[in-house]
Amino acid sequence: MESETYHGYNIWGHAIQQHEEPHRPGPYAASGTITQNNRVIEASGVLGFFDTDEGAQQAGLEWARAWIDSHG
Template sequence: MESATYKGYVLWGHAIREQQEILERERYASSGTVTKGGKFVEASGILEVVDSELDAEQLGLEWARAWVDSHA
């Protein structure tokens, strides 16, 4: 889980490991969460499934920044 502070909000990018079959490569579902003052504000749900944990976290953070820009 990756976090960032943006315009007074704390944003979280999540990577949820998915593996359908033992022989398949690991994939990561991305999601984002927005908090302010230690309280939950909004969450994205699953945004996309990608090959990298870091990519998944970054997608979540990008979503959270966009949410703040359109709602703050």
């Protein structure tokens, strides 16, 4: 899990390890969470599948930044 502060929010990028299944395009599902003052503001669903945990975490952070930019 990667986190950072962005425009006064704490944002999180998650890499959710998937079980080896043929219909899954990658071993890590990506998601993002936005918090402020220890409260969840918004959370994504699965954003996509990635071969690396870093790629999934970055996708979650990018989603969170975009959400904040579009709701600010």
